Amino acid sequence: MRERTSTQNRGSTDGAPDADPGLAPPKLRPQALMLTFLGNYVLRRDIAVFSGSFIEVFDRLGVGEQAIRSTLTRMVGRDLLARHRRGRRMHFGLTERSARILVDGERRVWQRGAVNTDWDGQWTVLAFSMPESWQRQRHDLRSRLIWAGFGPLGNGMWVTPSRVDVAQVIEGLGLNGRVKVFGGPAEPPTDVPGMIRDAFDLDGLAAGYRAFLHRWDRPDPVPQAPDDLARYLWMLTEWLQLVRVDPWLPVEHLPADWPAVRAQEVLHELRSRYEAAARRIADGAIEFIEAPHVATAEPGPQGP
Numbered sequence: 001m002r003e004r005t006s007t008q009n010r011g012s013t014d015g016a017p018d019a020d021p022g023l024a025p026p027k028l029r030p031q032a033l034m035l036t037f038l039g040n041y042v043l044r045r046d047i048a049v050f051s052g053s054f055i056e057v058f059d060r061l062g063v064g065e066q067a068i069r070s071t072l073t074r075m076v077g078r079d080l081l082a083r084h085r086r087g088r089r090m091h092f093g094l095t096e097r098s099a100r101i102l103v104d105g106e107r108r109v110w111q112r113g114a115v116n117t118d119w120d121g122q123w124t125v126l127a128f129s130m131p132e133s134w135q136r137q138r139h140d141l142r143s144r145l146i147w148a149g150f151g152p153l154g155n156g157m158w159v160t161p162s163r164v165d166v167a168q169v170i171e172g173l174g175l176n177g178r179v180k181v182f183g184g185p186a187e188p189p190t191d192v193p194g195m196i197r198d199a200f201d202l203d204g205l206a207a208g209y210r211a212f213l214h215r216w217d218r219p220d221p222v223p224q225a226p227d228d229l230a231r232y233l234w235m236l237t238e239w240l241q242l243v244r245v246d247p248w249l250p251v252e253h254l255p256a257d258w259p260a261v262r263a264q265e266v267l268h269e270l271r272s273r274y275e276a277a278a279r280r281i282a283d284g285a286i287e288f289i290e291a292p293h294v295a296t297a298e299p300g301p302q303g304p
Helices: 028-039 051-059 065-077 096-112 137-145 192-200 203-218 228-245 259-285
Strands: 047-051 081-084 091-095 123-127 151-154 157-160 179-185 289-291
Touching: 028 051, 028 065, 028 096, 028 228, 028 259, 047 051, 047 151, 051 065, 051 091, 051 259, 065 081, 065 091, 081 096, 091 096, 096 228, 157 192, 203 259, 228 259
Parallel strands: none
Antiparallel strands: 047 091, 047 289, 081 091, 123 157, 123 179, 151 157
16 A cells, blocks of 8 residues: 555645636545545445455545545435455445446436536426325435436426336335326416426536536646546536436527536546546445345435
8 A cells, every 4th residue: 555645734735725616526425436536436346345445545526534434324324335344354345335326427428417418398396295294205306307317397296308107206105195296388478487497406517517627627637736636526526416316408598608518528528538537446446245146226216
């Protein structure tokens, strides 16, 4: 294991805050960074990674040893990692649940993307009614609808500009007879751009993509980063946070110069720039053992 270099002041110069916050790495939770790392360097390999390797890799991201050990423990408790002991050493591998989440993230980032340029005009409309005392069911339903790309129009009505198998989305919630679903194109005189503005937080989505562009759409992004592995993990994790809440709205009905278009171009440009070097660094840092095979079936529409 190589000697680690302190990252306490990364993102600053001589200990002073950056004048431009876009020069600094994004502020991301250790678990989010961990999932990105696992999705890129552990998924589909049937390995379990030595705990010290996580500590080494995440030190370059400014995440300390105690935070990493706590994150690993929490992820085991949430069935996102499985422990594998070899002698006195502890290793961590994927579970079926984490593999499903990682495959979903991979699909959202590299297959679906953030820009819907080929909309077929189809909508799914869902209406529900349940007693006020059903707070947990209401919360669970809303969480699943947001994950599936729905936005609220009010009075228990949610819409998404795509055809969705709602039966799978609400499976297990016990809502039989309380949900009505319709699908098809919007009919005149529906104001489709207005309906999109009403149901979805366009300002919030646009602000996220503009922040991404401010950080990454420049000749030398995050100049204080120790290497391309750090840049790649920061970039992909920040992007994944954006596309996980992006309902993949049809760009033809979005404001002109929708920032996700350029942001997605930047992501692919920087992938070609960082990916090979990042993998070489990761491969050199990871100590692992073989682990039982974990299925990587496509995720369902309920989300992780």
